[in-house]
Amino acid sequence: MKKLVVLTGAGISAESGINTFRDADGLWEGHDIMEVASPQGFRNNPELVLDFYNQRRRQLFDVSPNEAHFNLKKLEDEYEVHIITQNVDDLHERAKSSHIIHLHGELLKAKSSISDDFICEWTKDINIGDKAKDGSQLRPYIVWFGEDVPMIPKAVEIVEQADIFVIIGTSMQVYPAASLINFIEEETPIYFIDPKPMVNKNAFNNLTIIKDVASLGTKKLLELLNVSNH
Incomplete structure (x- = not known):
């Protein structure tokens, strides 16, 4: 898988x-x-x-998980899905995703x-x-500003093994999280979902930009990856 x-x-x-x-x-x-x-x-x-x-x-x-959180769970029908989140909420957990790393705490x-x-x-x-x-x-x-991000080494290890890399709802301005994209293999497909994507389309090979909010963007992702939305 x-x-x-x-x-x-x-x-x-x-x-x-x-x-x-x-x-x-x-x-x-x-x-x-x-x-x-x-x-x-x-x-x-x-x-x-x-x-x-x-x-x-x-x-x-x-609050409750939204469609985007549940769509990531649906991806597990076809893929081994690992979520690395900068968020400190528990919405991925409540959507029943199997593998979650919180970079900035909980x-x-x-x-x-x-x-x-x-x-x-x-x-x-x-x-x-x-x-x-x-x-x-x-x-x-x-994890506050000026403190170490203890889960970064584990996140890097997972990203290095990615067959597909997806970015959702982040400006890619907060480091070290934003640096994770640099650890994927060169030809790995990247999907960037954001209504205002701040990324240079020419900066990466195999980059697909989905200019939409997370719920609609992840629905399109399921379609692109031929994963059932039921």
Whole structure:
């Protein structure tokens, strides 16, 4: 069975009603990114950071996977599908995809604020005083700016084995995630699904651009790959 690797970004979850965080002016929900998505921001104002992610976590219980998430599951009828996502929601999981790597962490987990060794499932708010087993304040299990992306080596390993590479709903501006495209074999077919695709069509061999939102774009992908949409 051929291996199909998908890199997903905020655009695939937008149709479920999850905000893409970053506005046109670079702010995240009105906050400077470094205030709510950096270790320094957490040290300076942990209450603000915890509240920011508590709101994001609560929102997960009001949204559902959309057609794009379910279409990726349908691809498993014909392919070994691996999803590498920059998203911190659990919508791929809820759509029952089999192989998922979260590059930037997961909202439904918490971790120690002093060690990477303690990570736990967490579905409610994280409050000041909630402690990890090592006695430190719990923080969201989110990879913040300036922190290492521990799942990148595993993602690279999977991308190197891809027979088909699909990119959905990401600007390809956030590194190291955006660098993954450089690890595919030269002639590997690439499908880029985005309503405003920011990619040079001549930069890669075998590049097919599907200029559409994720739900409609993945429907077209199923047709192109001759996978049943039932």
